Amino acid sequence: MPKFIIGVGAQKAGTTTLYALLSQHPEIDTGVKKELHYFDRVENVSLKEYRSKFKGNSEYKLDITPIYMFYPNCIEKIKKIIPSKDLKIIIILRNPIERALSHYYMSRRRGYETFTFSQAFEQEINRMKQCDFAFREFSYFERGKYFKQVSKILKNFDRNNVKVLLFDDLIKDPQKTLDEVCEFIEISKIQAKTIHLNKSFDVKSTMIHRMLIEHSKAVSKTLKAILPENLYNSLKKLYYKINAKEPKKEIEPEFYEELKEYYREDLMKLENLINKNLSKWYL
Numbered sequence: 028m029p030k031f032i033i034g035v036g037a038q039k040a041g042t043t044t045l046y047a048l049l050s051q052h053p054e055i056d057t058g059v060k061k062e063l064h065y066f067d068r069v070e071n072v073s074l075k076e077y078r079s080k081f082k083g084n085s086e087y088k089l090d091i092t093p094i095y096m097f098y099p100n101c102i103e104k105i106k107k108i109i110p111s112k113d114l115k116i117i118i119i120l121r122n123p124i125e126r127a128l129s130h131y132y133m134s135r136r137r138g139y140e141t142f143t144f145s146q147a148f149e150q151e152i153n154r155m156k157q158c159d160f161a162f163r164e165f166s167y168f169e170r171g172k173y174f175k176q177v178s179k180i181l182k183n184f185d186r187n188n189v190k191v192l193l194f195d196d197l198i199k200d201p202q203k204t205l206d207e208v209c210e211f212i213e214i215s216k217i218q219a220k221t222i223h224l225n226k227s228f229d230v231k232s233t234m235i236h237r238m239l240i241e242h243s244k245a246v247s248k249t250l251k252a253i254l255p256e257n258l259y260n261s262l263k264k265l266y267y268k269i270n271a272k273e274p275k276k277e278i279e280p281e282f283y284e285e286l287k288e289y290y291r292e293d294l295m296k297l298e299n300l301i302n303k304n305l306s307k308w309y310l
Contacts, residue, residue, distance in 0.1 A: 029056075029078065030113045032089045032212060033105060035180065036096030037170060039129040040121035041197045046091045048205045054214045056083035062092040066101040074108040087214065091117075094163065096176045106183045115212050116184055121194035122308045123171025123294070124286045128278065130167045139164055145282050171290060174297045181300070191301045 032055065034042050043061065050057045058080050065077055081088045095101040096118065105114070131147060134140035142150060147167060154165045180189060190211045197204045202219055209216045254262070278286070291309040298305050
């Protein structure tokens with residue numbers, strides 16, 4: 028029986044970096060892609076089907092799909108098919124305001140978002156009720172209410188099998204964070220190769236970005252197959268140089284204070300739950 032390492036969230040909190048670090052480990056197999064989206068998209072889950080999503084014969088299987096923590100019933104589905112002794116859960120948390128802003132700009136780049144950041148806050152609950160797509164795409168602020176999400180995980184799984192990380196620590200010292208995670212999983216420590224962290228950006232032309240990046244997975248896959256890696260990366264950098272721009276800081280001071288108040292009680296309860304000082308996120 029393999030052992031599973033599942034990163035359940037939060038989105039826009041360094042999960043891609045964590046995946047890049049752990050995927051270098053010789054004892055870990057990755058899935059067919061970073062985000063398998065098995066537990067949020069499959070209703071009748073089975074261990075046999077889930078195991079088929081992984082490549083390789085290593086003992087540990089890695090799935091980092093950051094919506095699992097937020098999306099209804101994912102935690103229950105994980106518990107249903109994976110024995111506790113064969114499971115390690117990893118959670119990464121980020122300042123919920125910064126997380127929401129990063130999520131917002133991702134939706135802007137994809138061409139889905141037309142509201143300002145503050146308008147999106149006002150309309151969020153109504154929009155999330157519209158359809159599954161809206162629930163996933165426009166839940167910028169609700170996803171940052173971590174207390175209920177983390178509480179559910181800790182109620183369903185042994186605390187010894189759950190690791191809570193902070194985005195700030197991961198960014199400050201990726202190697203130290205990787206060492207902690209390896210200890211948690213109980214595998215050997217490795218010296219990771221340099222990781223280039225994702226940086227938030229906006230685009231000059233949403234239409235061009237959607238055509239070339241968001242909706243051209245097949246083209247990207249083909250180019251990767253036929254071009255040398257250094258040439259492919261050079262072309263990608265050139266595109267971003269031409270079409271990318273620094274995102275505007277859209278949070279007005281008054282709105283920022285409103286958001287800190289919005290999250291304060293939730294974060295204070297979360298502090299006690301995970302025994303970490305989060306006061307810089309709400310004071």
